[in-house]
Amino acid sequence: MSNKEGNNTQKQGGVSMRPGGMGNRMLGAPQKAKDTWGTVKRIGTYMMYYKFKLLGVLIMIVFSSLFTIIGPYLLGLAVDEYIIPMDFKGLTLISLLMIVVYLLASFFTWLQNKLMIEVSQQTVTRMRKDLFGKIQKLPLKYFDSRPHGELMSRLTNDVENVSSTLSNSTTQVFSSVIILVGTIIAMLLLSPILTLISLIIIPLMIISSNQITKRTRKFFKEQQKSLGELNGLIEESISGQKVIKTFAREEHILKEFDVYNEKFRYASIRAQIYTGLIFPLLNVLNNISFAIVAGAGGYLAARDVISVGLILTFINYIKQFTRPVNELANEFNMVLSAVAGAERVFEVIDEEEEPLDIKNALPLENIKGKVDICNVDFSYNKGVPILKGVDLKVEPGQMIALVGPTGAGKTTIINLLTRFYDVDSGTIKIDDYNINDVKRRSLRSSLGIVLQDTYLFSESVKENIRYGKLDATDEEVEEAAKLANAHQFIVRLSDGYDTVLGEDGGGLSQGQRQLLAIARVILSDPSILILDEATSSVDTRTEIHIQEAMMKLMQGRTSFVIAHRLSTIQKADLIVVINDGQIIEKGTHSELLDKKEYYYELYMTQFNKLKEISNL
Numbered sequence: 001m002s003n004k005e006g007n008n009t010q011k012q013g014g015v016s017m018r019p020g021g022m023g024n025r026m027l028g029a030p031q032k033a034k035d036t037w038g039t040v041k042r043i044g045t046y047m048m049y050y051k052f053k054l055l056g057v058l059i060m061i062v063f064s065s066l067f068t069i070i071g072p073y074l075l076g077l078a079v080d081e082y083i084i085p086m087d088f089k090g091l092t093l094i095s096l097l098m099i100v101v102y103l104l105a106s107f108f109t110w111l112q113n114k115l116m117i118e119v120s121q122q123t124v125t126r127m128r129k130d131l132f133g134k135i136q137k138l139p140l141k142y143f144d145s146r147p148h149g150e151l152m153s154r155l156t157n158d159v160e161n162v163s164s165t166l167s168n169s170t171t172q173v174f175s176s177v178i179i180l181v182g183t184i185i186a187m188l189l190l191s192p193i194l195t196l197i198s199l200i201i202i203p204l205m206i207i208s209s210n211q212i213t214k215r216t217r218k219f220f221k222e223q224q225k226s227l228g229e230l231n232g233l234i235e236e237s238i239s240g241q242k243v244i245k246t247f248a249r250e251e252h253i254l255k256e257f258d259v260y261n262e263k264f265r266y267a268s269i270r271a272q273i274y275t276g277l278i279f280p281l282l283n284v285l286n287n288i289s290f291a292i293v294a295g296a297g298g299y300l301a302a303r304d305v306i307s308v309g310l311i312l313t314f315i316n317y318i319k320q321f322t323r324p325v326n327e328l329a330n331e332f333n334m335v336l337s338a339v340a341g342a343e344r345v346f347e348v349i350d351e352e353e354e355p356l357d358i359k360n361a362l363p364l365e366n367i368k369g370k371v372d373i374c375n376v377d378f379s380y381n382k383g384v385p386i387l388k389g390v391d392l393k394v395e396p397g398q399m400i401a402l403v404g405p406t407g408a409g410k411t412t413i414i415n416l417l418t419r420f421y422d423v424d425s426g427t428i429k430i431d432d433y434n435i436n437d438v439k440r441r442s443l444r445s446s447l448g449i450v451l452q453d454t455y456l457f458s459e460s461v462k463e464n465i466r467y468g469k470l471d472a473t474d475e476e477v478e479e480a481a482k483l484a485n486a487h488q489f490i491v492r493l494s495d496g497y498d499t500v501l502g503e504d505g506g507g508l509s510q511g512q513r514q515l516l517a518i519a520r521v522i523l524s525d526p527s528i529l530i531l532d533e534a535t536s537s538v539d540t541r542t543e544i545h546i547q548e549a550m551m552k553l554m555q556g557r558t559s560f561v562i563a564h565r566l567s568t569i570q571k572a573d574l575i576v577v578i579n580d581g582q583i584i585e586k587g588t589h590s591e592l593l594d595k596k597e598y599y600y601e602l603y604m605t606q607f608n609k610l611k612e613i614s615n616l
C-alpha cells in the first residue's frame, strides 16, 4: 500500500491521482535549482540532526513495502492451496493472515508517515529559525535592494514547500522505488514469463503519458502566466484602492479584470481538459494489461506452466506496480521544485551579514553629542557617487536642519550616521570616537530616530512606546506619552494605553503615529536625535502637537532634522544645504538669506510657498 493512500490520494482503477487533478506542478516545467545536488546535500545535513528517526522511517518503509508485496502473494496462495482444494479451515487461516498482513502494511505506513512528518517539521523549524535569525543579521542594504514580498515568500511559501515535500514526497519516492523493485523481484521469482507479459504495457503507459504531458505542459504554463497576471491585478487593486477610487477608475479596472479573468478561464479549461485525458488513458492501458495477464496467464495455467492463483497475484502486482510508476514522475517534479525552494532559502542564509564590530570595539556611552563628519564620500553602487566630500562639524546640543532638493543625499547622511551603510572614505566621529571603531549596538542606542513613516507593531499602544526602553514602567511610558503630546489622544482610544493597534499602526492617523514614535524616542533618551519631518500635512492641532513634542525632545540633544517646515528651519542653529551629494551652503537662516545664493533661491521658490501653509 502506498503511503499516500488514505490521506491525499484518490485511486482510479489502480492509477492514483491527487485531488483536483494532477496540478500544475506535475505538468508544468518544474522549477529547477541551480545546484540540485549541493542543495539536496544541505537539506540532508539539516535532516541528519534527526538521524535515528530517519533510520526508523527507512526501516518502516522497508516493512510496509514488504507487507505490500506479500499481500498479493498470499492471495494467490489462498486460491491455489485452499480455494481450489476446498480447504476451508486453511482458507480461514490464510484469510486471517492476509488481514494481519494488510493491517501491518497500513500500520507501518502510518508509522513511517508519523516519523517522517516529525522529522520534516523539526527540519523545517530549524531551517525557518536559521532563516529568521539571519534576517535579523542582514544589513539594511539587503532589504533596500530587494522587494519585501519576495523575501516574505522565501520565509513562507518556500519553507512550506520544503516542509510538505519532505513529509510526503520523500517517503513516497522511497516507498515507490522499494515497491517497484520488490514487486519486480517477486514477479521474476514467481514467473519470469508472466513478468514479461505483465510489463509489456508499461513502456506504452510511459510513452503515452509523456506525450500528453508534453502537450499539457504548454497549457499549464499559459495557465500559470495568466494566473500571475490575474493575481497581480487583484493585488494592485487592493493596495491601490484609494487611487482607484480617487480617480473613479472602478469601471476601468473591472474591464481589465474581465479580460484577465477570461484569459485565465480559457487557459485553465484547455489545461484541465488535456490533463483529464491522462487518467482514462492510463486506466484503459491498465485494464488492458489485466486482460492480457488474465488471458496469457489462463493459457499458461491451462498448460500447467503456472497456477491459477498466480494470475490473481500478478493482477494485484500490476495494480500496485503502475501506481508507483505514475507517481514517481509526479513526486520527482515536486521534489525538484522543493529543492529549488530550499535553494532560495539557503541563498538568504548564505547572504553576507552586517559586518561584525571590529576587535576591541568600544561601547559608546554617556556621550555629549559632538559630531564630526570629515570629507566623507559614499556610493550605494560602485561607480555612482552619492555623497562627495561631505564636511560637517556639529557641537553638542546643536540643531541641524538638512535641506535640499529631493534626491540630494539628506537621508544618505543619516544612513551613514546610523551605520546602516558604511562610508567609502572619510570619517564620522561622535565625541571624537570614529563610529567605525565603536560597538554598532551602542552607537544605535545613542541615536533616536523618528522617521516620517514610523513602523508600529500590531501590539498595544503601551508596548509600542515601550519599544524604546523595554524595562520602562507603565508610569514611565505614560510620562513619555505626555511629553510627546500623545497622552490626550491615547486616553480617548477604546482601551487607552492597552488598545491593540492594527498592522503598522492601522487605525491611527499619520500625525498620531508620529506622536507615538516621538514618545518611543523620548523613552529611549538618546543623546543624538534624527528626525525626518513629515512632508504630508496633518491637521493644524496635531501639527502643533508634533512641533511642540519635537522641540521638547530636541532640548539639550544634538539633533539632525531633515526639515520640510519653515518654522523648523528658522529655529535651527545651523542650516546645511545639500545639493547633488555636496554641502553647498552652511549657516543660520538669516546668514544664508543675506548671502542670496542657493538657500535664498530655495527659500524664495519653495519655502515661501510653504510659509502660507506653515502652521507656526
Ligand SMILES: Nc1ncnc2c1ncn2[C@@H]1O[C@H](COP(=O)(O)OP(=O)(O)OP(=O)(O)O)[C@@H](O)[C@H]1O
Residues within 6 Å of the ligand: 144, 145, 380, 381, 386, 404, 405, 406, 407, 408, 409, 410, 411, 412, 413
Ligand atoms: N538604497 C539605495 N540604493 C541605491 N541608490 C539609492 C539608495 N537610496 C537612495 N539612493 C540614491 O541616492 C540619492 C540620494 O538619496 P537620498 O534618499 O539620500 O535623498 P534625499 O535628499 O533624502 O531625498 P528626499 O528628500 O526625496 O528624501 C538618490 O539619487 C537616490 O536615488
